[in-house]
Amino acid sequence: MFDRTYDVIVVGAGHAGSEAAAAAANMGSRTLLITMNLQNIAQMSCNPAMGGIAKGQIVREIDAMGGYSGIVTDRTAIQFKMLNKSKGPAMWSPRAQSDRMRFAEEWRLMLEQTSNLDFYQEMVSGLIVENGKITGVKTSLGIEVKAKAVVLTNGTFLNGLIHIGEKQFGGGRAGERAATGITEDLIELGFDAGRMKTGTPPRVDGRSLDYSRMQEQPGDDVPEKFSYSDKTRPLEKQRSCYMTYTSPEVHDLLREGFDRSPMFNGRIKSIGPRYCPSIEDKINRFADKDRHQIFVEPEGWNTVEVYVNGFSTSLPEDVQFKALRSVSGFEQVKFFRPGYAIEYDYFPPTQLKHTLETKLVENLFFAGQINGTTGYEEAASQGLMAGINAHLKVYEKEPFILKRNEAYIGVLIDDLITKGTEEPYRMFTSRAEYRTLLRQDNADFRLTPKAHAIGLASEDRLRRMERKRSGADAFIGFFRETSVEPSEMNPVLEEKGSSLMKQSDKMYKVFSRPNITMEDMLRVGEVRKYVEENDLDKEVMEQTEIQVKYSGYIEKEKNNADKLNRLEDITIPSNFDYDKLKSLSFEAREKLKGIRPATLSQASRISGVSPSDISVMLVYMGR
Structure with missing residues (x-):
């Protein structure tokens, strides 16, 4: 069946594996994607959403380099929101609710249309290593497949163990078996291993909920999109999410099951994600709070299945059901399935190089939860980088490494390799010391030229980015060179409570005032005329505004980054x-x-x- 030697084999087809396979294949490597179930490619194992604080920036970065996550999210989104709009642009973070079934389908279709990419459904149960170098993998049927490089993206499947109350059973995800053999091979090769834990909430029947007792959470009035390409369009219609709260009564009902909770009775010994705690953990850690938010998120356009965000739990199913029925709007709730916790093997990421290649075995790469991270976006970005570097290593080219001042992806990988992690690592804007440089709006400026240079981002993407950059540069030049009279600007300044102009001044200086926006400047005839004559789009105008208003901060961060980069x-x-x-x-x-x-x-x-x-x-x- 496999008489050829592949350039790259990717093991596991979650978010990390899918991006890794796409990147390696698109760069020209003969690639094989092996997964236990081809029906579950890029499955959203937990919440049906992409992006969020810092995570949205990562999706934009993946897209800017030619990855698929942004395009798939746009094509399958049911709601879009730009979070943190009330704060500065360094904090703006895009987030989209997705149609879970459509998301996995779209990923599969895009991968099937990718040249150089083959698929095989089976469990990889071992690694073939010769003289300290990976040469292939073994499957559970005893088939050996040869490769020049291997990327492991096993998610939560390595010796996965699912917990619901006092019941536990092997599995990598609800309804799917665990993967065995790889951990044992890696330990025998000298790798250090550990255990981590994550969890997921119940899924319920939306027809059994009373939405009138909840607060509606609609999407943005003018939704944007993730991808910088012209292959997607912003949503024309959206589905609302809803919000409700737990109560002291709900907390008391949940506490009744604490003696049977694997979290508290010692069955779960590993550490879970600090920033996504289970409901029992929240009640225990924040005993002073009498309520916690519950976000009610539809799983798609047509399905009635609903994701109960904020109610992740491994308590016994009867306790979950009883407590959730006491939440406002959930009085008649029907379960599709209960929440559960899952423990799985990971390998401390200090055992990797910055390319995500292991230090112990040449041409073996790790990406995603095997490195101790949590989140689709964190996994996808590592998969992209591992796929890129596996291809470059096979073809004896220079490695591709992003610095901390170049991308959130660079911060993520550098944190993992230099600091390691003893709990599931999640990205936040606060982890990036150069977050004014690493905004979601300029990921294409930062990364598309780099990705194009290594053969991943297309010529079309590069041209689109250059048009956007030259448009913004020219518009900034217009503001620097053009003066405005007090008679034209003062009515706007008076309205905004800003000090009035006494004489003609450059528009750039007026625009730099903190409370003056692009919308205000567009009330000036000459600005309106320039926009119309040059047919400027929203992206160019947003980029211009950010660069004008934050030029001082941006310059300061660039200087700081240059100083530190000398040590690099x-x-x-x-x-x-x-x-x-x-x-x-x-x-x-x-x-x-x-x-x-x-x-x-x-x-x-x-x-x-x-x-x-x-x-x-x-x-x-x-x-």
Whole structure:
């Protein structure tokens, strides 16, 4: 069946695996995607949504580089919202509710239309490694498939164990079996492994809910979209979500089952996601709060199935049902299935290089939850980077690594490799020190030229980005060069409570005032005329406004990034002997020997390595 040697084999077809396979194949690698069930490609295992705080920026970054997540989300969205609009543009985060069934279908169709990509449905049960280099995989039927590189994206399937109350059974997801064999092979090869836990809420019948007792949560009046390409359009109609709350009565009913909770009786020993706790964990940790939000999210355009966001739980099913029936609007609720927790194997990501290739086995790459992350977007971005770097390694080209000032994806991978994680890692805007540079609106400016240079982003994408950039640059130039008279601007300034102009001044200076918006400037005849004559679209005008109003902050962050990037240029030999540096602290020496950072900049971000330790290394290296 498999007489050829593939360039890249991707194991697992979740969000990470799907992006990895698409990237490697689109760059020209002969790629095989192996998964346990081809019907569940890119399945939304938990909530039916993409994006959100910082996660929306990641989806935009994936799209800017030619990944599929943004296009699939746009084509299957049922609602779109731009979060944090009341804050500065560095905080704006797009989010879309998706049609769960359509999402998986669209992903599969796009992958099937991708050249160089083959599919096979079976469980991979082992790895073939020769002389420290991966050469293929073994399946549960005993078939060996040869490859030059392998990307593991196993999600929650590695020795997965599902918990509902006191019941537990093997599985990688509800109704699907766990994957066995890979963990054991990796441990035998010398990898450190650990266990993590995540969970999911009940799914219920929307026909049994009373929406009149809940608060409606509609989408944006003028919805945007994720993809920068012209392959998608913003939504013309949307479905509403709803919000309700738990109560002291609900909390008391849930507490009745705590003695049977695997969270509290010791059955679950691993750590779950801090920022997405179960309902029992919330009640326990935040005992002072008498209610918690519940978001009622439809699973698609036509299905009646509803996702109960905020009610993730592994309590016994009878306790879940009884408590949820006491939530306002859920009095007659019917379950499709109860919530559950799942434990699975992961491999601490300090065992990886910044390309996501493992340090122990050449040409073996890890992406997604196997690295200790949580979230579709975090997984998809790692898959994209692993797929890119697997292809580049096979074809003996330079690796593709994003810096912390270039992308949230760069922050994510650098955090994982230099700091590791002992709990499921989730991206937040606060994790990025350069978030004014890493906005959702400029991901194409930052990343499309880089992705085009390595053969992933298309020529069409590059041209679209260049048109947008030149349009914004020209419009900014217009504001810098053109003056406005007090008689034309003062009525607007008076309305906004801004100090009036006494004489003619450049529009740029007036526009820079904090309370003056593009909408205000468009009331000036000359600005309106320029927009109409140049046929400027919303994206160009938004980009212009952000660059004018935040130019000082943007310049400051660029300067800070340039200073820190100088340490990025100081490479540390892979065989560097840290024991020779007696002035290093004991903790720093141990951490540096374990992680083996590639540059001084990476070394400076390792927990336990102090500025004085970096100074010692700078002196030793003659700097």
